[in-house]
Amino acid sequence: MATVKAEDEITLVEREMKEFWAELKGVYGTEQLQQTLALRDSCKESMKVLSEKWAKKLKEGDLMIDKIQEYRNEILQQNKHISENQEQLTEIKSNLNHEEEQQKELTNSIQELKEELMKKKEVVSSKNKATKERVERLCKSKELFEERLGLEIRRIHDEQLQFIFRHIDHKDPDKPYVFTLSINDKGDYEVTSCTPPLDCIEEFQQKVRETNNFSAFVANIRKAFTALSYKQSA
Numbered sequence: 001m002a003t004v005k006a007e008d009e010i011t012l013v014e015r016e017m018k019e020f021w022a023e024l025k026g027v028y029g030t031e032q033l034q035q036t037l038a039l040r041d042s043c044k045e046s047m048k049v050l051s052e053k054w055a056k057k058l059k060e061g062d063l064m065i066d067k068i069q070e071y072r073n074e075i076l077q078q079n080k081h082i083s084e085n086q087e088q089l090t091e092i093k094s095n096l097n098h099e100e101e102q103q104k105e106l107t108n109s110i111q112e113l114k115e116e117l118m119k120k121k122e123v124v125s126s127k128n129k130a131t132k133e134r135v136e137r138l139c140k141s142k143e144l145f146e147e148r149l150g151l152e153i154r155r156i157h158d159e160q161l162q163f164i165f166r167h168i169d170h171k172d173p174d175k176p177y178v179f180t181l182s183i184n185d186k187g188d189y190e191v192t193s194c195t196p197p198l199d200c201i202e203e204f205q206q207k208v209r210e211t212n213n214f215s216a217f218v219a220n221i222r223k224a225f226t227a228l229s230y231k232q233s234a
Contacts, residue, residue: 130187132159151218158182160192165222169229177225189217198224 150167165177179194179201188209194201198221208217 130183151222156180163218163221165225168222168225169233171233177222177229179221189214196225196228198228200224 150165152164152166154162154164156162160180160182162178162180166175167173168177169175177196180192182190182192184190189205191201191205204217204220208214
């Protein structure tokens with residue numbers, strides 16, 4: 001009997017212990033589950049907050065990337081404008097250099113023309129001076145020619161001298177025999193007219209150019225007029 005009672009007590013203790021451990025296990029499991037659920041909810045909330053923060057950061061990052069791309073496009077456009085402006089400036093500089101060269105060439109040409117014109121003026125002035133001196137010398141010989149050769153000398157237009165011979169035609173002493181003389185651009189004597197015409201006038205003109213003996217030239221023309229007068233009277 002005693003043995004049976006002891007076994008019953010042991011069985012009871014074991015059952016109580018199992019119940020205690022089941023109860024303890026149940027109690028511990030519920031708290032752990034609650035903690036786990038609470039931790040999960042906390043993690044989910046944290047993850048949600050972090051997701052929202054990262055989503056905001058990502059959105060700001062996208063906006064920043066778009067802004068940076070926009071700035072890059074603006075810089076590229078500005079660089080393009082700068083490059084175009086540099087090309088225009090280079091072209092303008094080239095045109096200015098070309099215009100400066102043309103201006104320099106024009107200035108040099110004008111200077112050369114001025115110098116050439118001054119030389120020509122000096123030559124013309126020298127020729128005019130020589131011409132006037134010759135005309136003056138001829139005029140000084142006027143009285144001598146008039147007395148000895150019956151000659152009248154007149155100064156006419158363009159610095160020309162007109163020589164009028166009379167007392168050649170014995171039938172008409174007052175009949176004029178005329179030739180006109182000038183100094184050409186080369187500084188030589190040149191007969192511009194002769195009335196009546198003489199066939200030998202070119203020969204006389206060439207001779208006076210070679211010898212510069214003007215008195216003989218005038219005398220020879222008078223002799224030719226006299227010979228022509230006798231010829232016409234015969």
